[in-house]
Amino acid sequence: MNIIKNVHILEKKIKELKKKKKVIGLVPTMGNLHHGHIKLISSAKKYVDIVIVSIFINPMQFNNLLDLKKYPKTFEQDCCILRKEKIEILFYPDIHEMYPIGLKNHTYIDVPKLSKIIEGKARPGHFVGVTTIVCKLFNLVQPNFSFFGEKDYQQLLIVKKLVKELNYPIKIISVPTIRLKNGLAFSSRNKNLSISEQKKAPFLYKTIKKTCNIIRQKKGKNIHKTIQESREYLRKKGFYIDIFNAYDPKTLDSICKPSKSIIVLASVWLGKTRLIDNKKITLKN
Structure with missing residues (x-):
């Protein structure tokens, strides 16, 4: 080389x-x-x-x-x-x-x-x-x-x-994002997580997936409520939330009402480590 x-x-x-x-x-x-x-x-x-x-x-x-x-x-x-x-x-x-x-x-x-x-x-x-x-x-x-x-x-x-x-x-x-078996996205920052934080970290993507599933089931209705419930769940798990919201995948404008394509973006702190992740979904008519 x-x-x-x-x-x-x-x-x-x-x-x-x-x-x-x-x-x-x-x-x-x-x-x-x-x-x-x-x-x-x-x-x-x-x-x-x-x-x-x-x-x-x-x-x-x-x-x-x-x-x-x-x-x-x-x-x-x-x-x-x-x-x-x-x-x-x-x-x-x-x-x-x-x-x-x-x-x-x-x-x-x-x-x-x-x-x-x-x-x-x-x-x-x-x-x-x-x-x-x-x-x-x-x-x-x-x-x-x-x-x-x-x-x-x-x-x-x-x-x-x-x-x-x-x-x-x-x-x-x-x-596409490469993940560990527990769903945590590979990141150079993962090495900064303590042992207890490593156990908590996978809850970020699990929560994103659950949020997307609920948005899909509700066909994009009541997105704000769904997002707030997910935020509260992560807080209880020990995450400090910088960003956790639904956006338009092309413009990154916030979404407050049903839209065909949605991406949930998350940026959180777990201890002193910043973790980011996302998931994009398409809603059926």
Whole structure:
């Protein structure tokens, strides 16, 4: 595996691949790889000639310095996983390589509306950091395809919007969430859960599923009441709720009355660990 840390070396390698007319896929990550990332990689292999994985813990998308400092760093373990997956190129820059003049005066990319609501409202500046680094990676790697998990649903919509509106010739492929047997979505943050919290964490997705089933049974009626009951249930289980609501899957506008398509988005705290998840449903007439 070729580990590239320098932007100019990466640019040279991309030119070589383009000359050979290779179809390139990008899987952007912040490391601490798990089964969800492996699924992204295996999905990418179906579309492209060469998969490039990036590992960069992007400080611009953290609005909490403590959260940034405690983010798991498992580079050697990640390399073992990538070698096993037969990844040819790993882009692994440091902060000075990606932000040579620092963060404060760096140009940034902002996607209006979608970046300011729901998770964006709870974490100011988070999505500006995401979209800025994604655009930098797109400019450097020039992929034909890029792959994102559906667990970060709002992020997925934002990336699709910026690709369309900034005219990137890139196809965004969404990959379904990978879960443990108990339903908990794989996440780099799961390692921060205590033993007792690990037992509680699966209740998040179980509650989301139950909420969706009730909404489906009631054909979208009394959504507000259903959501409130689910919120109260999670609180009793020990979750602190930032976000738990029903939205339009295309616009992320809140839904208060019956709608054909609905997504329940959740962002909660369990102890000091933030967990996000979602489930989308289609109501029959």
